[in-house]
Amino acid sequence: MGTVVKKILWQTKMKVLAVLLLASYGLAHQAQSDYHQFKTWAEAKAMESCWGEENNKIYVVQMKKAVAKCKQQDAPELELPPFRSSYKFINYLISGANIWNRTKWNKCITSCVSSMIISMRNMIGSPHMTSMT
Numbered sequence: 001m002g003t004v005v006k007k008i009l010w011q012t013k014m015k016v017l018a019v020l021l022l023a024s025y026g027l028a029h030q031a032q033s034d035y036h037q038f039k040t041w042a043e044a045k046a047m048e049s050c051w052g053e054e055n056n057k058i059y060v061v062q063m064k065k066a067v068a069k070c071k072q073q074d075a076p077e078l079e080l081p082p083f084r085s086s087y088k089f090i091n092y093l094i095s096g097a098n099i100w101n102r103t104k105w106n107k108c109i110t111s112c113v114s115s116m117i118i119s120m121r122n123m124i125g126s127p128h129m130t131s132m133t
Contacts, residue, residue, distance in 0.1 A: 044056070044060075047059075
């Protein structure tokens with residue numbers, strides 16, 4: 001009976017040791033991840049201060065598109081607002097407004113022409129027009 005208790009105690013200690021080892025590995029990996037993230041951010045800020053914010057943004061977008069094309073994967077993060085060109089958005093708004101104005105103008109002309117046709121038909125069928133002919 002004493003050997004069974006020692007065996008259970010030994011297994012419990014090994015399980016605790018395994019959990020502690022995995023937890024310490026996770027913490028160490030997290031620290032490396034934080035350092036890598038900081039290093040990447042610092043490099044990006046240094047490039048931005050040399051080249052300018054807009055040029056850096058263009059470079060990042062081109063690089064991400066190239067990586068996405070090379071890996072044959074989509075890059076959905078390029079659709080996020082920081083990577084979209086504000087000029088594209090403004091052009092989209094302007095073109096949308098132009099389309100809306102054209103549609104509105106076409107509806108107005110169609111409405112005017114149809115009302116003119118109706119009024120001409122009414123005039124042709126009225127007794128005043130028949131007496132003139």
